[in-house]
Amino acid sequence: MTLVFDRLRKEYGQVVAIDDVTASFAPGLIHGVIGPNGAGKSTLINMTAGSYTVSSGSIVLDGKRLDRLKKYQIANSGVARTYQNIRLFDQMTTLENLEVCFYPTDVGGTWKEVLWPPYASSRRDRRREKCMEILRFFDLQGHADAEAGSLPYGRQRMLEIARALVCNPRVLLLDEPAAGLNHHETAELTARLAAQRSPDRITIIVEHDMDLVMALCDNIIVMHHGKLLFQGTPAEVQASTDVQLAYLGTANDIDDIRAAAQDRRAQLGIRTRRRS
Amino acid sequence: MSVAETLAAVRPRSSRAVAFLVFAIAIALIAATPFLPNYYIRVIDSLLIYILLGIGLNIVIGYTGLLDLGFVAFYAVGAYSYALLASPQLDLHLPFLLILLVAACLGAITGILLGIPVLRLRGDYLAIVTLGFGEIVRIIINNLDWLTGGPKGIARLDKASILGIQIARPVDFFWLLLVVVLLAGLVAWRLERSILGKAWAAIREDQDAARGIGINTTNAKLAAFATSATIGSIAGAIFGASQRFVSPESFTLQESVLIVLMIVVGGIGNILGIVAGAAILILLPEVLREFAEWRILFLGLLMIFLIIVRPAGIVPRSFGPDKLIRRLIGK
Numbered sequence: 001m002t003l004v005f006d007r008l009r010k011e012y013g014q015v016v017a018i019d020d021v022t023a024s025f026a027p028g029l030i031h032g033v034i035g036p037n038g039a040g041k042s043t044l045i046n047m048t049a050g051s052y053t054v055s056s057g058s059i060v061l062d063g064k065r066l067d068r069l070k071k072y073q074i075a076n077s078g079v080a081r082t083y084q085n086i087r088l089f090d091q092m093t094t095l096e097n098l099e100v101c102f103y104p105t106d107v108g109g110t111w112k113e114v115l116w117p118p119y120a121s122s123r124r125d126r127r128r129e130k131c132m133e134i135l136r137f138f139d140l141q142g143h144a145d146a147e148a149g150s151l152p153y154g155r156q157r158m159l160e161i162a163r164a165l166v167c168n169p170r171v172l173l174l175d176e177p178a179a180g181l182n183h184h185e186t187a188e189l190t191a192r193l194a195a196q197r198s199p200d201r202i203t204i205i206v207e208h209d210m211d212l213v214m215a216l217c218d219n220i221i222v223m224h225h226g227k228l229l230f231q232g233t234p235a236e237v238q239a240s241t242d243v244q245l246a247y248l249g250t251a252n253d254i255d256d257i258r259a260a261a262q263d264r265r266a267q268l269g270i271r272t273r274r275r276s
Numbered sequence: 277m278s279v280a281e282t283l284a285a286v287r288p289r290s291s292r293a294v295a296f297l298v299f300a301i302a303i304a305l306i307a308a309t310p311f312l313p314n315y316y317i318r319v320i321d322s323l324l325i326y327i328l329l330g331i332g333l334n335i336v337i338g339y340t341g342l343l344d345l346g347f348v349a350f351y352a353v354g355a356y357s358y359a360l361l362a363s364p365q366l367d368l369h370l371p372f373l374l375i376l377l378v379a380a381c382l383g384a385i386t387g388i389l390l391g392i393p394v395l396r397l398r399g400d401y402l403a404i405v406t407l408g409f410g411e412i413v414r415i416i417i418n419n420l421d422w423l424t425g426g427p428k429g430i431a432r433l434d435k436a437s438i439l440g441i442q443i444a445r446p447v448d449f450f451w452l453l454l455v456v457v458l459l460a461g462l463v464a465w466r467l468e469r470s471i472l473g474k475a476w477a478a479i480r481e482d483q484d485a486a487r488g489i490g491i492n493t494t495n496a497k498l499a500a501f502a503t504s505a506t507i508g509s510i511a512g513a514i515f516g517a518s519q520r521f522v523s524p525e526s527f528t529l530q531e532s533v534l535i536v537l538m539i540v541v542g543g544i545g546n547i548l549g550i551v552a553g554a555a556i557l558i559l560l561p562e563v564l565r566e567f568a569e570w571r572i573l574f575l576g577l578l579m580i581f582l583i584i585v586r587p588a589g590i591v592p593r594s595f596g597p598d599k600l601i602r603r604l605i606g607k
Contacts, residue, residue, distance in 0.1 A: 049488060075490035087488075089481035091593075092474070100474040104490040113470040114463060120470065127471075163489065 341480025346410025354512020383509025429523025543589025
C-alpha cells in the first residue's frame with residue numbers, strides 16, 4: 001500500500017504545470033523531490049495536500065482517492081504538510097498550535113467539555129501529553145507557552161514540522177523545510193527528519209539543499225518543466241547526465257548543481273510575512 | 277536596579293490590587309443596585325444587555341476573527357420572537373421561558389442562515405455582507421406590517437414571569453440579566469478554552485493552514501455563527517420583555533456598530549474587556565447626558581485616546597477571566 005500519482009496533471013489555462021506525472025511512494029522511505037525553479041515540485045505537494053485542485057489523473061493513498069476530497073478531509077485521511085513560507089497560528093502558544101490538531105478527533109465532545117469541567121480537563125491533559133511528547137522530540141518544550149509568532153525563525157520551522165507530526169500522519173509532506181535555516185539548523189533538521197522515519201510513514205521532501213536531500217533521501221524524483229525527468233537513488237541521480245543538463249544546461253558535476261541550488265536558498269532566506 | 281526590574285517587582289503586587297479592586301467594585305455594584313432609584317437600575321439593565329450582546333458577538337469577532345456588522349439582526353429576531361409570542365398582536369401569550377427557548381432556536385437558525393452565504397468571505401467583504409444582512413432584517417420588519425406592525429412596532433407585550441414569579445420591575449430584570457450574563461459568559465469562556473475554541477483561533481490566525489490540519493472550517497464557522505446568534509437572540513427576547521414594546525428603531529446599524537466598538541475598545545476576544553468596553557460606551561453617555569451636544573465629540577476623543585494608549589483594548593486578550601481569578605487567589 002502506497003501513495004500513488006497516476007498521470008497527474010495540472011493546467012493553468014494553456015500552461016501545463018504538471019505534465020502527466022506517474023510515481024509511487026513506498027512507506028518507510030524518505031522521498032526527495034528536486035528540480036530547477038518552476039519545475040512543479042511545490043505544485044505536486046499542494047495538489048497532494050488539496051491546496052490546489054487536480055486537472056486530471058489521480059492521487060491514491062492506500063487505495064483511497066484523495067484528489068476528489070476537500071482539503072480538511074485529505075488531512076484527516078492522514079496527510080500532513082508544512083509550507084514553503086511558514087504558516088503557524090502566530091497568536092496561539094506553541095502548545096496550542098499542536099493541541100488544535102486534535103480537533104478532528106475531539107470536536108464531538110465540545111459541549112461535554114463546556115458543561116462538565118472535569119471531562120474537559122482530562123481531555124485537555126491527554127491532548128497536552130501527546131503534544132509535549134512531540135515538543136520534547138523537537139526540543140521545543142521550553143517554548144511551550146510562548147506565542148508561536150514570537151519564536152525565532154529556526155524554532156518556527158521546527159514547530160511547523162512538529163505540528164505536522166503530532167497526529168502521527170501516514171504521509172508527511174515537507175515543502176522546502178531547510179529554506180532560511182543556517183548550517184547548524186539544517187544539520188539539526190536533517191537529524192530530526194531522519195529520526196522521525198517510521199515503517200508506516202511516507203515522507204516527501206521538496207528541497208533545494210542538495211546536502212540534505214542526498215544525506216536523507218532513499219529515493220529521489222527529479223522534476224523538469226512539469227515532467228518527471230528521473231527517479232532513482234541519490235547515487236544514481238548524481239551520476240545522471242539528464243539531471244545535470246536540466247539544472248545547468250550543460251553536463252557538469254554535482255558541485256555546480258549544489259551551488260545553483262544554494263543561490264536559490266539564499267533568496268528564500270527572508271521569511272515573507274503574509275499577514276495583512 | 278533597572279527600570280524594567282523595578283517594574284517587574286512592582287507589577288505582580290499592584291496587578292493583584294487591581295484585580296481585588298475590580299472584584300470589589302463589581303460586588304459592591306451588584307449589592308447596591310437593588311437600592312438605587314429605578315432610573316439607575318434601568319441604565320444598569322441596559323448595560324447588562326449590551327454586555328450580553330458583546331459576549332455573543334465576541335464569539336464571531338474575537339474568537340473566530342470574522343468581522344460581523346449585522347449582529348443586531350439576531351437581537352431583533354429575539355425581540356420580535358417575544359413580541360409576537362406574548363402580545364395581543366397574534367393573540368399568543370406563551371410563557372416567558374418557552375419563548376426564550378424559541379428565541380434561542382430561531383437565533384441559531386438565523387445565525388446559520390447568515391453563515392452559509394458568507395462562508396467564503398473574509399475581512400472587508402464579510403463586513404459589508406453582514407452589514408447588509410442586518411439592514412435587510414430591519415427593513416423586512418419595517419415593511420411586514422401585517423405581522424410586525426411595521427414602523428409602529430408592537431406594543432402592550434405581556435409581562436414576563438418565570439415559574440409564577442413576575443418579572444416586571446427593573447430590579448427583577450437586573451437579577452434575571454445578571455444570571456443570564458454570568459451563564460453566557462461562562463459558556464463563552466469555556467467554549468473558547470474547548471477544542472472548538474482552539475479551532476476558532478486557528479481559523480482566525482490562518483484559515484488555510486487550519487484546513488490543512490483537518491479542521492472542517494465550514495462546520496466550525498457555522499458553530500460560531502450559531503452560538504453567537506443564540507446569545508444575541510436571547511438578549512433580544514429579554515430586551516423585548518423589559519421594554520414591553522418593540523419597534524424597528526431599536527435595531528439600526530448604529531446598534532451593531534456600538535457593540536463592535538464595545539468589543540474593540542474593551543479588548544477583542546476577552547470577556548473582561550467586553551465588560552469594560554460596555555461600561556465606558558453605555559455608561560458614559562448617561563453620565564454626560566447634561567452635555568448632550570458634546571457627548572459624541574467627547575466619545576470620539578476618548579476613542580482616539582484609547583486607540584493611541586491601548587491599541588489592543590483596555591483589557592488585552594491575554595488577561596482573561598482565568599488570569600483575574602488566579603491573581604485574586606494569589607497564584
